[in-house]
Amino acid sequence: METIHFLVISPYRGMNELIHEVLLSENQVQADCYIANLTEVDSLLDKLNLFNYDAIISRGGTATYLKERTTLPVYDVGLWSLDALRAIRLAQNFHQPMAIVGYENITSHARILCELLDYDIPIYTIWSEDDATAAMKQIREMEISVVVCDVISHNLALSMGMTPVLVTTGYESIQNTIQQAITLTRNALQSRRELTQLTMAFQNSPVGCTIFDRYGKNILSSLSEYDQKTLLPFFQEHFESLWENKDSSLEYHLKGNILQLTLQKTTVRNTTYLYVYSVLKEKKEIRKIDAVTEKTAGNNTMLDFSYFNSTHSLSSTRDLIEKYSHVSTPVLISGEKGTGKDWAAYNIYSKSNYRNAYFYQIDCAYVTERNWNYLLTHHDSPLAHNGHSIYFKQMETIPPQNFSQLLSYIADTRLAARNRLYFSFSTNNENHDYKPVITGITKLFSCLSLHLPPLRERPDDIPYLTTLYINRMNAELGKQIIGFDSKASLALKQFPWEGNLHQLQRIIYELMLITTTPYISYENTMRLLHQETALWVSTEQSGYQFDLHQTLDHITYDVVRMVLKEEHNNQSKTAQRLGIGRSTLWRILKSHAESAESV
DSSP: OOOEEEEEEESSHHHHHHHHHHHTTOTTEEEEEEEOOGGGHHHHHHTSOGGGOSEEEEOHHHHHHHHHHOSSOEEEOOOOHHHHHHHHHHHHTTOSOEEEEEOHHHHHHHHHHHHHHTOOOOEEEOSSHHHHHHHHHHHHHTTOOEEEEOHHHHHHHHHTTOEEEEOOOOHHHHHHHHHHHHHHHHHTGGGOOOOOHHHHHHHTOSSEEEEEOTTOOEEEEOOOHHHHHHHHHHHHHTHHHHHHOOOSEEEEEETTEEEEEEEEEEEETTEEEEEEEEEEESOOOOOOOTTEEEEOOOTTOOOOOGGGOOSSTTHHHHHHHHHHTTSOOOEEEEESTTSOHHHHHHHHHHHSTTTTSOEEEEEGGGOOHHHHHHHHHOTTSGGGSSSOEEEEEOGGGSOHHHHHHHHHHHHHTTHHHHSEEEEEEETTOTTSOOHHHHHHHHHHSOOEEEEEOOGGGOGGGHHHHHHHHHHHHHHHHTOOOOEEOHHHHHHHHHSOOTTHHHHHHHHHHHHHHHOOSSEEOHHHHHHHHHHSSSOOOOSSSSSOOOOTTSOHHHHHHHHHHHHHHHTTTOHHHHHHHHTOOHHHHHHHHHHHHHHHHHO
């Protein structure tokens, strides 16, 4: 029996993972799986050879569009009413006004559910991205902040500052669709595509070959992934001159390399194609610095302000980010480790006038002496360019001599006038003092200030944040978890979160991996919290409060950790204060460390 080859385009990562899981049990079926939403499909298809596939599997609006865009059979992974219900229940955890937006495969189920359950939720059916944009604008005018939606509406909601809840597809829906696709495709294998003169010439090419039609569309390419990224934009930019060129051999200088081209036109079935045979020689190696990360936003970047949609202490931070994005003044971002300083800097950049240029993130904790010399002296350093955004993180870790050199460079080269600058420092880095950093920068020029509060100072935001993270990770992990049970939610609010958002996200991720029920249990939550190095102390009552539902052994351990923390990890003073020997103290700590590792 002949092997079937599917092209699978999933709108989000979680669905992609479930499809991989279903396909593991299928013999003589191969699939190339990609993650792309409706706005990204054209770009993806232009890179693929669709002759290699027997059918396409996708979902919702993307599947509808693919039926018009290609001649291949397209199978739509449908939604069940239970999928829509889970998303609605998850959105209700935000306790904010909500609406439902999506293609008919979502809204038809939603209408039935809302009617049966007597939910008064506005529902908008869309047929295109323009419909989605209009619906989102109307929802925003109604001051609705939470939207249950599909992927295309999800991205629009993010760009408009609303919180989206993605309707994810369950395992059963995916399994049924794939079974249907296999059955129908096997029945249609007798009409498989024919190999044309195009593909034969393409396969016989000894060098990289790219084939275009008269409109500049890339039909096929044998270029490597690296060469495609380098050459295809060049071919598109110069397509008209290549098509009209009378010379069969050309040579270009491209980014320090020599590009040799051989052109040939071939007519197949009254259609003329241009074959571009290419050889790229004398490649230069571009110097890389591990501590420097180059990022871009682009015109289609979706700004994720969901983190700041909380009705508590973060709305003012969101307002500052919005206002700071409209000016070019340097920004000084402060906060404890894990409070989201990198995220804040990148989001200001993404909404600023600099969003179409590069965002260079320089982690000062990992910049070597040689790296500093390159950054401050080389003509191709990111600091030598103009019109970009440059973010210096962990500024408190810079050695005094390098910090002085950096300040001199900023002043002498007018770096702040040529680029948008961001600086961040941690206020709880015990090994470094951040005060000289503030003094040095603020003496050099005026800065906008953005302080991100630690999580322990805003426990009322934790239920919102946990719902937000669960919503995102459901899509990534292919889960349909609704939230925490009431006791677990209270435990999260009482935990001190010394690692702030990073620690919270990590704990939620681990809990979601081991959870198989709609709600994350108190028992699993407490087991992971006890593995954390920080002592669990209630912030809602005065003094230290312990979980008296634990065993005496665990309560003893909590007391030891509390005193050890107060004595700044000095075991001798801790043992003396508790009236026990150091060996006894060591055994208590070691036994709990071993039990945590064995869980």
